[in-house]
Amino acid sequence: MTFLKLNVYCIAFLIYSSLSVAAVHVGDQICKTCHLKEHEQWQGSHHDLAMQEANVQTVLGNFKQAKFSKHGVTSTFFMRNGRFMVNTDGPDNKLHDYEVSYTFGVYPLQQYMVKFPQGKIQVLGIAWDSRSKEQGGQRWFSLHPAETIKADDVLHWTGPNLNWNYMCADCHSTNLKKNYDVATKSYNTQWDAINVSCEACHGPASEHLAWSKSKDKQKSTQDKGFPIHLSNTTINQWKINAKTRKPELLNNPEAGKHKVELCAKCHSRRSQLDDNFVPGDNFRNHYLPSLLTEPLYYPDGKIKDEVYVYGSFMQSRMYQAGVTCTDCHNPHTLERKAAGDQVCQQCHLAEDYASNKHHFHNNESTGTSCIACHMPAKTYMGVDERNDHSFRIPRPDLAEKLATPDACTLCHKDKSSPWAADAIKQWYGKTPSGYQQFGSALHALEQQQEKALSLAYGVLVADAPDIAKASVMGYLGEYRSRQTLMTSLQMLNSPEADIRRQALLALQSFPMQHTVAKIFPLLKDPVKIVRLEAARILAAVPRGSLAKEQTDLMNNVTEEYRQTLLFNADRPEAQVSLAELYSQQGQMAKAETAFKQALVLQPKYVPAYVNYTNFLQQQGKEQAAFELLQQGLNEVDDAALYHSLGLWYIRSKEKEKAWKL
Template sequence: MAGVTKLGLSLLAAGGLVLAGLSVGARLQRGGEARSRAELLRATPLQGRAEYVGSGACVACHPGEHASWSATYHRTMTQRAAPATVQGAFDGRRLNGVDGEYRVERRGDEYWVRMVDPADKRARAEAGAPLTVAPMVERRVVMITGSHHMQVYWVAATVGRTLHAFPFAWLIAEGRWVPVESTLLRPPEGDVVYTWNEVCIACHAVAGRPGVAEDLRDTRVAELGIACEACHGPGEAHAARHRDPLRRYLQHWSGAADPSIVQPARLPAPASAELCGRCHSVGLFHDEAAWRRDGDSHRAGDDLSATQRLVRHPLRASREEGPAIDALLEQDPDFLAGRMWSDGMVRVTGREYSGLRESACFAGGELSCLSCHRMHGAPPDDQLAAGMDGDAACVGCHAGEASAEHSHHSPGAAGCMDCHMPHTTYGLLGAMRSHLIDRPDLALTLTTGRPDACSLCHIDRPLAWTAEALARWYGHERPELSALQTEVSAVALWALRGDAGQRALAAWHLGWGPARAVGGGDWQVAILAALLMDPYAAVRHVAARALRRLPVSAGVEIDPDGSVEARAAVRDVLIGLQPRGAADPARLRGADGGPDAAAIRRLNTERDERPVDLRE
């Protein structure tokens, strides 16, 4: 009995030691998690600014609106790095950068990268010194931009809250790492150090304050991402006003406007559009230095022109705006070329308000962003309200023009937006609809280089075919065209001979489902394969995405960032897979029905090599 007792006591003691060990381990784990969280908060912008209460204060009274906003990509535009927010594969793999071998890995709930020291690289670049030695450092990923198309990862600096971009981005659809530079349509320039505090903060957070005057040590935001108070204004007064339930219900049942908060739907159309224009426009702060120091004083509902100058093209600007535009172009000659076509139509995504405000429909005072889009209850891809993805968006004002007699297309073959809002805006490795509502005009296409709506659907037709249709249907004057423009598909010519922006748009349309349904199936394989050799990485990526949509390319591994030799080999394989058909100069099919390789090479040697830098 005594032995049993001693054994029992020993087991109890051992059990106590195990439990004590588990308890200590649990405390250590909690302590480690707390330290990790504290480090994350120290490295990222401080949240909270006077007058703002954050979206968390809205959920109790507005649960439905909070839930629908939570489902948008606006909310997840900027987030702290965590297992619930990171989509990239941080699995220990190595990535080959232009200046060394990078690595990504996950450590518990933290994400780490091995990279060239961004502060050292930036200092050398600013001093004009060559990066002869590339010191490698380990940095923790603390913040993310994007959750829809791609994710860019920001690493903490050793001083203050400066955030530098990891030079590789994660493409969500492809599930692969690519250099950040490959996602931007700009001349190949090597590696660039991007800093979140100086650029992205302006639109990817609520009430951002860069704090540049303090060496970026005190960057602050009201909230990360595009949250409630970005559109409704600071909510402190509103929350205080409605803490009293009786007052809250009286306000609700009165149906009257609440003076303590901005309700975009109650604003006049031009004012509600300015809420979006705060970020979705070609604009400059009146006082750039003040913004970099103190942030933007604009609040939802304010007159946008008080804090920003909305830059217009000289062809569309008023006489009063002319001198300021001249001064801007003297300082930055490429400012407009990087954002607009030569007639002032916006060329890059994220500037939709600038396009909309130049439209005749907007000038009438009734059209706004909210005419078609909703933040609450709409699909997150495009935020279009129910029924606004087709002609219903236009027939309220243009009922007589939504007919086959006007469009000369059978019902369902082409909609109002296909003709009047074509995909001539580039961004995020794809094409998006123009928000300057206009009509097809070949005279403008020939003058500006902007693809016309007809050619972007009828991808197998030359400009001469479009010119004939527009003359017959609408009385347009037939422009003078070259032999190539009479014989060869307009989109094929833009893809092979155009500038980098035209080539990207053409590549996207050659893979676009509706255009393929109109203009044929796989005849464009050889043209897209030729673009895998394009000097612009972004053009190669757009072409690769289009190729992956074609059935004939199934099973072919296409790496737009591969070596020249590897890309050439894939190009040749794809050309060999292109199905044969009848000889057709418009589709660049030769006499044998296969790709007219000689014509494709010849046209590609005539490529417009002028530099293009589209500033998304």
């Protein structure tokens, strides 16, 4: 059998090396033939075990008639004819037997997935704690222990927020294609590798195989047939400056940022625009990253919800200087390159930083740890402790003002933030500042404080992280003034795509006659997230007012926007956006169909009711709008629906009914 496999790989090798076609995936077993060391390092890693078929080797949980009870539902995990089964509540709130087809992850928890009709795969809301018993593990537990989740809740394991095809699949398998069919409301999701394999990061390897057979490799591409060059020896080379005793990058820091974007594909909180990403592509041509807004982040940028590292790292001085993920992590094992603080001491000399003069803690204290102070952890999914990658200087002096956690009182639980701030001031003779000076501005903007605008402008002109500037820009549209208009127009020329896009969002609050001429050129922006936002804002511009070249451009980018929405047509958010687009184009039947699709996908989705109601009212269908609002209130008790109903009563001259709501 081994001999047969080897011959198959050799045949594949020759085929790939002889054909001049677009690069394709070849599989980790072919990579292994030349890169055995790297393959062995990768085996057993979180990438390798990201997703597996359920069998006795891969399943960690107890399926020996184990029972787990929560909020009146008792689930039983058992075996049937060698298959892993669970008896639990289904989409009708009744108990059913389900077969576990796949495992998800390995440590500190493992999740399990069940196949449903129409190609859907759902992730159970009960997971296995794979930590040791001594750590509190080796048990079943609920991912939502404080909530009673019924089948009509989006968080129910059979609901949209635990749908693998949309929510999880893109990051746990290689070259995944979702393949959602709108007409049949079904998935034909496929992958080239079930896990995160070699080509997930290096890209399709067929051209690399051709390069490896080339007679003159020196004349071949520097990337050796891959779409991206990942070697640290040419991207990131550091030295310690003898005078400053600080690290200096010998290469262009921008090269490292492209490498970080490769990791960001999965290690970020983002929305997916398509499934055409190839390593080396501009991340923002395929994904829209989330910014520093509630409830994802605290106002000062600390992690709050699950945000998966990239948004935090973008805030750091390290990111700005050109540090990449692989400066600290082995890209194949994913482990840190050195234990504990030693990974930091690659660049930050121990004599200077592993010193009482720096940390002012006893050597036996956890307060000496770089990670404890500069990367405080937060626990997600019940047992998964994750470190904040913004590498910030502790600012307990701001914690109380901004209502954010601080690293000091995470350890000194019996003390207060002012106590910690006083201690730091005594140690250093001053209150530290640091690179991340945007928390006060974001807090003021969120709270709509009087000083918000002046603080916001301060961030925009400061030496501040671009993600912070982009986050600030998103609020400017709420402050309509000549200054905010001019600032937003100016920021359309920013070299950063996130800032340009946020400037567009701010400009949509102003009359179109003041902005359309400035927005139109961004339909040609090289970055997709900017083009799409420009197309969305300009969709209502009458084509008759445009020259033919402008009309063609507008139509092309609007179609690109529509295709992006269709890619996510399995979500109600995308269907509502489609409805709005069709409405602006005068395609009322298509708009109404999209609104209805949104409510089929998620009957409790409030924005669909509100926007659909407005759509009906604009067409004079007041009775239909009233009935729709009643339908919505039967599904979900929500203030936005009562507000819309109140407005309906006022338009109908029934003010007394409006006041009673």
